[in-house]
Amino acid sequence: xADENNDARPHKRRWLVPLIFLPFPAMLWVPFxxxxxxxxxxxxxxxxxxxxxxxLGAGLTIAVYFATE
Amino acid sequence: xxxxxxALYVFTGLFGFITILGFLxxxxxxxxxxxxxxxxxxxxxxxxxxxxxxxxGDLYTAxxxxxxxxxxxxxxxMGFFAVPYTVLVYPMVFVIFPRLWAVAHRHGYxxxxxxxxxxxxxxxxxxxxxxxxxxxxxxxxxxxxVGMEVVIGAMGVHGHxxxxxxxxxxxxxxxxxxxxxxxxxxxxKDLLIYITVIAAVIIIPAKLGGYxxxxxxxxxxxxxxxxxxxxxxxxxxxxxxxxxxxxxALFLYPHSMTGVLSAxxxxxxxxxxxxxxxxxxxxxxxxxLGYMALAAGVSSKPEFAEGFKLYGANFSVPALFLDQFPSWxxxxxxxxxxxxxxxxAAIMSIAVANLFTRNVYKEFIAPNxxxxxxxxxxxxxxxxxxxGALVFVLNLEQRLAIQLQLLGGIWIIQxxxxxxxxxxxxxxxxxxxxxGWATGIGTGTWMxxxxxxxxxxxxxTIFGVTMPGYAALYTVILNLAVAAVLTLILRAFSATTHExxxxxxxxx
Numbered sequence: 001x002a003d004e005n006n007d008a009r010p011h012k013r014r015w016l017v018p019l020i021f022l023p024f025p026a027m028l029w030v031p032f033x034x035x036x037x038x039x040x041x042x043x044x045x046x047x048x049x050x051x052x053x054x055x056l057g058a059g060l061t062i063a064v065y066f067a068t069e
Numbered sequence: 070x071x072x073x074x075x076a077l078y079v080f081t082g083l084f085g086f087i088t089i090l091g092f093l094x095x096x097x098x099x100x101x102x103x104x105x106x107x108x109x110x111x112x113x114x115x116x117x118x119x120x121x122x123x124x125x126g127d128l129y130t131a132x133x134x135x136x137x138x139x140x141x142x143x144x145x146x147m148g149f150f151a152v153p154y155t156v157l158v159y160p161m162v163f164v165i166f167p168r169l170w171a172v173a174h175r176h177g178y179x180x181x182x183x184x185x186x187x188x189x190x191x192x193x194x195x196x197x198x199x200x201x202x203x204x205x206x207x208x209x210x211x212x213x214x215v216g217m218e219v220v221i222g223a224m225g226v227h228g229h230x231x232x233x234x235x236x237x238x239x240x241x242x243x244x245x246x247x248x249x250x251x252x253x254x255x256x257x258k259d260l261l262i263y264i265t266v267i268a269a270v271i272i273i274p275a276k277l278g279g280y281x282x283x284x285x286x287x288x289x290x291x292x293x294x295x296x297x298x299x300x301x302x303x304x305x306x307x308x309x310x311x312x313x314x315x316x317x318a319l320f321l322y323p324h325s326m327t328g329v330l331s332a333x334x335x336x337x338x339x340x341x342x343x344x345x346x347x348x349x350x351x352x353x354x355x356x357x358l359g360y361m362a363l364a365a366g367v368s369s370k371p372e373f374a375e376g377f378k379l380y381g382a383n384f385s386v387p388a389l390f391l392d393q394f395p396s397w398x399x400x401x402x403x404x405x406x407x408x409x410x411x412x413x414a415a416i417m418s419i420a421v422a423n424l425f426t427r428n429v430y431k432e433f434i435a436p437n438x439x440x441x442x443x444x445x446x447x448x449x450x451x452x453x454x455x456x457g458a459l460v461f462v463l464n465l466e467q468r469l470a471i472q473l474q475l476l477g478g479i480w481i482i483q484x485x486x487x488x489x490x491x492x493x494x495x496x497x498x499x500x501x502x503x504x505g506w507a508t509g510i511g512t513g514t515w516m517x518x519x520x521x522x523x524x525x526x527x528x529x530t531i532f533g534v535t536m537p538g539y540a541a542l543y544t545v546i547l548n549l550a551v552a553a554v555l556t557l558i559l560r561a562f563s564a565t566t567h568e569x570x571x572x573x574x575x576x577x
Contacts, residue, residue, distance in 0.1 A: 047353075058344075065343050
């Protein structure tokens with residue numbers, strides 16, 4: 001196995017890495033999303049907001065992966 | 070309940086298929102299975118896709134698929150904490166675990182306790198880390214069987230024989246193929262899970278009148294967390310700390326470590342931190358099945374009364390599938406859960422075997438054993454771990470397994486200071502870490518005990534404000550504080566003589 005394969009730390013633009021921690025404030029500040037309104041297609045805010053953050057969190061991670069690799 | 074033959078045929082057929090796959094796995098990317106890192110880590114050769122299936126199959130277990138919607142079914146919004154939990158875990162994986170992989174690869178570490186021993190050069194601490202991992206994992210294996218028992222029972226087959234047969238199959242292919250078997254079977258399991266969930270979230274809402282109608286049929290006070298009373302943070306702090314504490318604990322479990330260390334590079338781990346949320350999304354949809362079960366009114370249908378009596382809320386999803394799906398598809402869905410129990414159970418027993426062999430047997434009993442002896446010891450221990458879990462499920466109450474698993478989360482998080490902080494700094498004194506660990510384990514166990522093992526939410530009161538929160542999170546903070554203060558004290562009085570076998574370059 002080549003040694004550069006083992007170097008898994010971001011090489012460039014490492015300052016972008018903290019962006020992947022955005023879901024922490026977004027999902028831990030519970031009063032912000034603990035409501036039924038605004039509902040989306042009948043789905044209460046509490047649920048679609050948190051489901052949306054799964055996609056946002058993954059999107060941020062993918063973006064940071066490519067930006068730093 | 071009468072036997073559902075169509076579902077049972079499909080279930081048995083799929084089970085037979087993965088059994089064959091499990092034995093064939095020994096030949097896959099063939100390695101010398103008499104070496105522990107080949108048997109127990111698949112030779113550290115798994116690329117992005119296999120690691121994705123393996124970790125997905127490992128972390129999102131059968132029990133998760135039964136218990137999370139069951140909690141939403143009975144407790145409502147609080148049960149949805151599984152979603153933030155599985156979102157918050159991946160940024161940490163992205164940042165922390167490539168470092169662990171690198172140092173483990175450089176030094177041939179197979180377990181987290183191997184790393185702790187190398188980093189701190191203090192055997193009692195490494196033993197504490199290994200023991201915590203083994204003890205916390207055992208009830209987790211037992212719970213996988215509980216998940217399997219529910220779906221087999223839902224097909225009308227009762228008694229312990231099916232579980233015993235499933236376990237013999239599991240034990241046999243784990244013994245012969247090691248980690249390659251669950252890695253290969255995980256691909257089938259995950260495909261079945263995705264098919265089932267996609268069908269469920271399209272077909273069931275269509276039958277029940279859409280998502281709007283499903284949510285409208287649930288009592289409004291159940292749909293959101295009850296706003297806390299004055300002087301308390303109530304459900305808010307409970308929800309947030311359960312999510313954060315569970316996220317911190319998840320990758321400290323030995324089976325997660327095994328999944329991470331079997332990757333072929335740190336890049337594979339970082340890519341997986343971005344790709345694994347696909348499972349979290351599926352888990353979120355699965356959680357909503359709890360509401361679909363409420364909307365379908367399965368708990369009041371006479372044909373499911375017996376199932377709910379036997380398995381409680383855990384029967385809500387099996388009942389929903391029986392109610393909404395044709396029998397053959399019920400077989401597919403239940404096979405997904407049943408196989409979903411085998412994959413993590415196999416990885417967990419391999420992880421326990423790796424820990425015992427490396428950090429107890431080789432460390433304290435037979436320091437000069439050959440690699441072959443080490444590997445065959447691990448194979449035997451993996452059998453013992455599974456038999457232990459089986460005896461557990463057959464003889465003890467299911468409730469005890471659930472309570473012990475709850476304690477397991479509180480225990481495993483106490484290894485965080487030594488492992489996560491250890492990956493970045495050698496500042497902590499290992500003796501201080503050991504006392505911090507003991508403090509965390511002691512306090513956490515006491516908290517769970519004084520709550521009657523019914524909940525892990527501890528009503529912490531600071532300056533007159535009550536903050537109900539996950540005992541694991543509170544006790545690991547205490548653990549860290551004790552370790553930090555003691556490190557300062559020990560440093561003032563005596564120089565540490567423990568050696569660090571690693572250097573900073575090993576972590577890159």
